[in-house]
Amino acid sequence: MNVMKHLVTLFAILFTFSFCTASCSKDEEKTTSQNNGSENKNPSTTKMKITIGTAVFTATLHDNPSANAFKARFPLTLNMTELNNNEKYYDFSKSLPTNASVGGDIKVGDLTLYGDNTLVLFYKSFNTSYSYTRLGYVDNPTGLAAALGTGNVVVKFENN
Numbered sequence: 001m002n003v004m005k006h007l008v009t010l011f012a013i014l015f016t017f018s019f020c021t022a023s024c025s026k027d028e029e030k031t032t033s034q035n036n037g038s039e040n041k042n043p044s045t046t047k048m049k050i051t052i053g054t055a056v057f058t059a060t061l062h063d064n065p066s067a068n069a070f071k072a073r074f075p076l077t078l079n080m081t082e083l084n085n086n087e088k089y090y091d092f093s094k095s096l097p098t099n100a101s102v103g104g105d106i107k108v109g110d111l112t113l114y115g116d117n118t119l120v121l122f123y124k125s126f127n128t129s130y131s132y133t134r135l136g137y138v139d140n141p142t143g144l145a146a147a148l149g150t151g152n153v154v155v156k157f158e159n160n
Contacts, residue, residue, distance in 0.1 A: 047160040050138065055147035058160060059111060061136040065097040066113055070135050075158035082151050086124035092117040103128040108145070109138030121155065123148050
């Protein structure tokens with residue numbers, strides 16, 4: 001009988017712990033999503049301009065050390081190289097800070113860092129297992145693929 005009381009107590013503790021863990025992680029997700037939503041409320045610090053020939057796009061930079069270090073280099077005019085019919089890239093001579101995560105779903109207009117020195121601008125959506133540090137995204141990527149074309153291209157990044 002004593003063993004039965006211990007088992008009931010043990011199950012009650014495990015149930016309480018798992019309920020608390022689930023509710024704590026949901027609260028953390030709410031806080032994170034609220035913070036992510038507030039990151040873009042100050043457009044003067046997060047917006048940038050991308051110029052490709054005569055096409056001009058507005059982009060939003062994430063609020064992270066990598067994006068801040070990238071922005072500190074503005075204005076930049078880069079000869080970006082074509083790769084895989086879905087991206088343009090440029091290798092910086094000096095590293096930027098990184099916080100890479102598995103790419104997952106890449107969207108048209110995503111601006112990322114591969115490794116610690118390769119800037120990548122995607123012009124097609126796809127899924128990947130490669131890891132990238134997210135820098136930002138083109139707000140309205142309509143026409144981005146056409147502007148970037150099929151070969152290497154000169155792209156200018158600057159404050160908006």
